[in-house]
Amino acid sequence: GQNIDQPTEMTATEGAIVQINCTYQTSGFNGLFWYQQHAGEAPTFLSYNVLDGLEEKGRFSSFLSRSKGYSYLLLKELQMKDSASYLCAVRDSNYQLIWGAGTKLIIKP
Amino acid sequence: IAGITQAPTSQILAAGRRMTLRCTQDMRHNAMYWYRQDLGLGLRLIHYSNTAGTTGKGEVPDGYSVSRANTDDFPLTLASAVPSQTSVYFCASSPSGGATDTQYFGPGTRLTVL
Numbered sequence: 001g002q003n004i005d006q007p008t009e010m011t012a013t014e015g016a017i018v019q020i021n022c023t024y025q026t027s028g029f030n031g032l033f034w035y036q037q038h039a040g041e042a043p044t045f046l047s048y049n050v051l052d053g054l055e056e057k058g059r060f061s062s063f064l065s066r067s068k069g070y071s072y073l074l075l076k077e078l079q080m081k082d083s084a085s086y087l088c089a090v091r092d093s094n095y096q097l098i099w100g101a102g103t104k105l106i107i108k109p
Numbered sequence: 110i111a112g113i114t115q116a117p118t119s120q121i122l123a124a125g126r127r128m129t130l131r132c133t134q135d136m137r138h139n140a141m142y143w144y145r146q147d148l149g150l151g152l153r154l155i156h157y158s159n160t161a162g163t164t165g166k167g168e169v170p171d172g173y174s175v176s177r178a179n180t181d182d183f184p185l186t187l188a189s190a191v192p193s194q195t196s197v198y199f200c201a202s203s204p205s206g207g208a209t210d211t212q213y214f215g216p217g218t219r220l221t222v223l
Contacts (some may be wrong), residue, residue, distance in 0.1 A: 004151060030208040042199060042214035043152070050209070087151070095208060096167065099151030 002026045004100035006088050011106045012078055020073045020086050020103045028093025034062050034073045035087040037102065043087055046073070075105075083107045111135055113215035115200050121221045122190050130185040130218050132200030138213075140206030141183040143167075143175060145196040146217075152199065158183055159206040190222045 003025045012018040024032070031050040035043040049055055049064035049071060061074040073086055085102040092098055113134045122128050134141065139160045144152040144167075154167030158177040172194060174186045183202075187194055198218045203210035 033211070042216050045211050045213070048209070048211065089152075091208060095206060096154055096157070097152075097212065099153070101149055101151045
């Protein structure tokens with residue numbers, strides 16, 4: 001079966017750095033996505049990785065290792081508004097997105 | 110530009126009733142999707158459409174039907190609602206349904222079936 005694993009919840013301090021991990025086992029791989037979802041709102045796109053390595057976009061970076069079935073999202077200089085759930089999703093061989101359950105990130109002052 | 114709109118925002122429905130969730134996008138995207146999101150689970154694909162006139166089944170299609178008469182609209186119908194269909198429903202769209210496509214989500218419909 002297909003599986004995406006992420007930690008259920010993480011806590012970090014304002015101004016700090018946090019790394020959210022995602023491991024996957026899917027039938028085929030056509031890219032990995034990270035989305036942010038604030039409580040009660042829709043998911044919004046953060047990043048896309050299809051090749052191994054690090055993609056940096058402002059305070060957010062995303063890393064992919066296809067051989068290890070592993071990705072992480074790195075958030076720097078945390079702000080209170082970063083409190084949200086972070087969803088990892090993999091596009092499989094049928095071009096459909098398989099989603100993890102999400103990691104709820106709690107930022108403390 | 111509205112992006113994707115969904116209606117209603119929320120609904121309480123008696124079991125056995127028929128219900129249609131509406132989804133409209135103004136981005137001229139070819140592909141559209143319906144997901145449900147339940148606590149502790151990832152988003153699960155119900156149905157999708159890669160282009161107007163075509164639809165396909167996702168991971169959890171039973172009890173749901175869709176139609177895609179034009180590019181902009183993609184309604185989801187529950188023919189006879191059951192309590193297990195209580196969930197938050199998200200409609201999404203993407204330009205082409207291809208490998209590098211990013212999906213954009215509507216605000217969601219919170220549905221409670223009693």
